[in-house]
Amino acid sequence: MEWQDQAIVLGVRRHGETSVIAEVMTQTRGRHLGMVRGGRSRRMQPVLQPGNRVEVTWRARLDEHLGQFQVEPVSLRAARLMESATSVYGVQAMAALLRLLPERDPHLRLYNALDIILDSLHAPHEAGELFARFELAMLDELGFGLDLSACAVTGTTADLAFVSPKTGRAVSRTVGQGWADRLFSYPDFLARQGAAAADEVTLAEAFRMTGYFLDRDIYGPRRLKPPEAREGFIQAALKAARAANPSD
Template sequence: MSFAPVPRPAFVLHSRPYKETSALVDFLTPEGRLRAVLRGARGKAGAVARPFIPLEAEFRGRSELKTVGRLEAAGIPNLLAADALFSGLYLNELLIRLLPAEDPHPELFEHYRATLPLLAAGRPLEPLLRAFEWRLLDELGYGFSLDTDIVGQSVAPDGLYRLLPDAGLEPVADLQPGIFHGADLLAMSQADWSAPGALAAAKRLMRQALAPHLGGRPLVSRELFMNRKEPTRD
């Protein structure tokens, strides 16, 4: 895919130094995830080349590695702190790890753009993360039904199910490790997070669903979150 030098919305997912004064930046755009060299990264453009800031960017080049022609802020920065910051870094890492380069996903871009202000506003994190994980899986073709099992039967509230990542939900007879209750799955299908146990079950389900696509490598953002320092108490 070649990019004409026209402005397009973008977000920085990750940036690292490149050569003497440049940066190698992973961007999310409606046209997909792309990597580009940002020259003069210590100047004005480098000041806005940070995660969670709505940007307007121009990219040049026909190869997989683009060059940033212009980069400007295009909205109010989403100021994430504490657990919301770790959550935003987690979303960025998922996109870098799972989203193929230059594969357009405009609806996923809009979902990401809508999620960041909610994180910044202090909305409950777990529903936002589960919704984004689900959208990402669905966009990549890895989604599955939450209210129908692999043989086409409706999920029963009192049933037990296990996830087959490449197929969907399989009914089982006995409670085993990693099993899901039908009532929790049905609550997830309706995004009813008031149902007891639904959020915890959704977290387990998304971890199981994402694991085969992460290649066995742990997520750095998840490790950072788990190892974060607890606030000092006087």
């Protein structure tokens, strides 16, 4: 069996003396593993760095086998991703999220989002917003998406200001103002297209909300702990937002 696809490197682990097992997120075949012969060579090590976009050719005798990858570079952005804390932690945190997906289960939306975000992680003012949206997309792809399109009570799509921790549905400002201490704030940068950029406060609110639903619906039932890289990314993103608005 053989196929070819675009892919983004998530990580590698040593296999024997010269080879590695590469873990990639492919465009059409989901998260996939394969052995790369000579993966520890000087030529291949720079290519097999997390965040790089590559073209992979997978071969195996049977579909259920691990198989072998032939890997060719397409966009080697790993060096740039080492330049800031948001990008270093962001790559690790997104890879950890993608490992929650079943292997070989296609998720084109997540592949495209990952590819876009990796090109923006070095810009801290954008990274926080994009990562929060990525977590919402992950919840949706795993079957636990939030319904943020309209107020759960009135059905209105205007002035949505809160999110219910019980139902994961949006609540309008009028309905929710008396229960604000029991609801999550729905940050403007998520709620409204073209809203003002996120700041330290709205980013913190967004990550508190996504973290709650990830813990309740995914990590908790699987008895997993959230990846440490997520907290590292959040702190780096909040620090960047604080530096961008020193007077706040």
